[in-house]
Amino acid sequence: MKDSFWFPIVFMLINVVLFTGILAVMFRYSEEKIETYETSSYQQKILSTLSAKIGEVTQQSPEQIMAAYPGSFEKYVQKLEPKDFEREVYKAVVADTVVAYCFEIKGNGLWGSMRALVSTSTDFKTILDFAIVNQQETPGLGARIEEKWFLDQFQNRLFVVNPESKDDVTQSYEFIAETQTPATDRQLRRVTGATITSDSVIKMLRAEFNYIYDYVRSNEL
């Protein structure tokens, strides 16, 4: 029977149906859990990038704001849907006053695309905080752009220095080794062994800030 023409085909089909079925059931069972985690993780990242500014106004520490999630997210963060603006954008509102904005930005890394969240001051010139949402860089190398020391370099950084420029409104930066200490505010520490990924992050920020600034120059969010 095993040597017949049809047996291998039928055998293979049975296996495919069986294993695909098992995977489909397992995925269905876990789907909600995965989605819930992804939504909550995304919202917490938005809140985290805005928490310092919200805390400044409400006299709370960022930790207190994060601990009050999801209530604090619902209370302070609002999603905006500006016309012809192709990025996700959120604003932090305290007592009917906008205190900061948070944008989802996109760019390309070494192995694939990456998504990040960047919160800005209300004049869109200063980066308040920066977080990576999704990246496909090498684990242990490029993926280290998610580490706190790397992300914290962008905190409270005046990023837009040429607001009138039509070509590039941003500051130019140079990367130094991870173990060095920046001598000027135009220097950033690069992840060791991940030159292209580190460069990609700054390239993404500059391109996205030019896009955002170009929009807000003539439109309201």
Add this chain to the structure above:
Amino acid sequence: MTKKEIFINATFKDNAIWRQILGICSALAVTNLMLNSLIMGLGVIFTLAMAGMTISLIRAWTPRSVRMMVQVLIIAAYVIIVDIFLKANMPVISKQLGPYVGLIITNCILMGRAEAFASQNKVMDSLVDGIGSGIGYTMVLLAISFIRELFGFGSIFGFRIMGDWWTAWSIMVMAPSAFFLLAMLIWIINTYYYKVKA
């Protein structure tokens, strides 16, 4: 062979990495952090054991002409199960491992053990062989990542071991260090373990 002998053979004597030189790509790729190595190892142990057991279970009915397709299908299914499990229950680690979980499918140890052992041996023997091979693989990953993380980051499993005085060896974080550490490990084991035994 007894189950104990199968286990010892798979783990030490015929270790997938230092004896059969299989699974080198992932051994080089994930070993700069011990946590990544451990999770990768656990994923491989699970996949090897379950795939070996399943392949052995259906070996009497598996036609020779499609056996490798069936083996790949079974291995891929178990890898996807690991991937879904990590995404649903250990999302942080799933994110850290990134593309490597999916790449377990391409780990030659899996096809190697499926073809060399599981397709010709009993179910429980294949399960033991899978667990043994996986543990042998994980041991090597952890040994290399111990040195790389300690010297490259000054930490073990993310916990800082070296003080602030420690200057991290950047080379240990990068891929070349895995090449020479793995080569040294294979050299030492072949010199002292196999030659002494011979």
